[in-house]
Amino acid sequence: MESTHPFIALYKKRSFGEKMSATFDLIKYGRKPLLKYLIYLLLPVSIVQAICMMQLMNIENFDVNDYADSIQMLTAMVGSYGLSYFFLMLTSVVGALLLMALVYALVKCYTQPHEAEAACPNIGSLLSKNFKRLVILTLFSILVGVIYTILLAMLVYLSYYTLALIIPLTLVLCVPLGLFVPIYLFEEIGIWRAFIKSFRIGFPTWGGTFLLAFINSIIGGIISVVIGLPYIVIYMVRSLLINSSEGGSMPLGMSVVVFVLCLIYLLGAYFSRSLVYISMGYQYGHAVEAEDGRRVEDEPEKFD
Numbered sequence: 001m002e003s004t005h006p007f008i009a010l011y012k013k014r015s016f017g018e019k020m021s022a023t024f025d026l027i028k029y030g031r032k033p034l035l036k037y038l039i040y041l042l043l044p045v046s047i048v049q050a051i052c053m054m055q056l057m058n059i060e061n062f063d064v065n066d067y068a069d070s071i072q073m074l075t076a077m078v079g080s081y082g083l084s085y086f087f088l089m090l091t092s093v094v095g096a097l098l099l100m101a102l103v104y105a106l107v108k109c110y111t112q113p114h115e116a117e118a119a120c121p122n123i124g125s126l127l128s129k130n131f132k133r134l135v136i137l138t139l140f141s142i143l144v145g146v147i148y149t150i151l152l153a154m155l156v157y158l159s160y161y162t163l164a165l166i167i168p169l170t171l172v173l174c175v176p177l178g179l180f181v182p183i184y185l186f187e188e189i190g191i192w193r194a195f196i197k198s199f200r201i202g203f204p205t206w207g208g209t210f211l212l213a214f215i216n217s218i219i220g221g222i223i224s225v226v227i228g229l230p231y232i233v234i235y236m237v238r239s240l241l242i243n244s245s246e247g248g249s250m251p252l253g254m255s256v257v258v259f260v261l262c263l264i265y266l267l268g269a270y271f272s273r274s275l276v277y278i279s280m281g282y283q284y285g286h287a288v289e290a291e292d293g294r295r296v297e298d299e300p301e302k303f304d
Contacts, residue, residue: 008022008112009285010285011288012286012289014285019282019286020212023216023249023275023278024105027274027278030106030109033106033109034106034271037127038267039267041098045091046266046267050259050263052084052085052087052091053088054089054255054258057238060279070229095270097131097134097138098131099270099277099302100277102130103277104182104185104281107278107281108185109123120190121208130185134181137180137194144195175206175213177197177199177202178209178284179198179201179209179283180195181277181280182280182288186281186284201284201288205283205291208283210286214246216275216279217275220272220273220276223271223274228265231258234257234258234261238258
């Protein structure tokens with residue numbers, strides 16, 4: 001008899017502990033495809049990020065005395081460090097989208113039992129579909145963010161006392177948006193309906209969403225620090241060696257070690273962030289079941 005992976009129901013009411021268990025069960029059962037596609041998709045992104053970070057580290061070697069005037073100095077800084085910062089931000093966005101596309105593809109894949117050897121045979125199509133929808137969601141979020149910022153700026157202009165209302169209001173509104181991504185990826189609905197639904201099912205489950213995101217962010221942060229500790233140590237050693245050397249240069253061997261450890265740190269950071277995304281997927285399933293009473297078997301076409 002062929003072995004199968006246990007499936008993890010998505011649309012199911014769960015307690016906080018059960019949602020945490022489901023999150024770690026997915027990592028347990030899906031660790032091979034998770035790590036495989038994490039390296040396959042995010043290693044190239046992490047390489048570019050590591051190169052940019054290495055370039056930004058060298059800003060301490062920037063000597064203003066090498067330039068005749070401020071225009072030349074500014075041009076050199078923008079050309080050398082401005083582009084590095086731009087590509088670092090761009091790849092961070094792309095990396096986040098790829099990670100979310102991968103995580104929610106795995107969540108969807110493991111809603112049904114399948115052969116252990118197959119390990120999500122349709123994950124490629126799910127990744128492509130998720131990434132395209134995430135690009136749309138990102139553009140929509142930027143538009144909403146700009147409009148919201150303008151409205152807040154107008155309120156602050158009228159009175160600084162509105163800050164006492166704006167800060168808690170922003171927190172209250174942001175928490176239900178943690179369900180925005182899984183809603184738009186798991187349901188065949190438009191972006192606006194998904195946005196509205198995130199508040200409709202998010203406000204009644206606000207406490208659970210906040211607690212899951214908070215706890216998993218702490219756990220993920222600890223994992224990220226542990227994985228990145230060698231990089232942090234070697235970076236401090238590198239800085240001390242540069243400051244103590246007359247030429248301010250770094251041996252090639254040390255630079256290679258710093259680069260490799262930076263790469264490991266970036267991949268570990270992506271892995272640790274997956275905890276929050278996975279937990280939001282199961283929080284979405286809990287919220288839909290709690291508010292709409294819908295179960296996975298009621299809509300089998302969503303999982304074809």
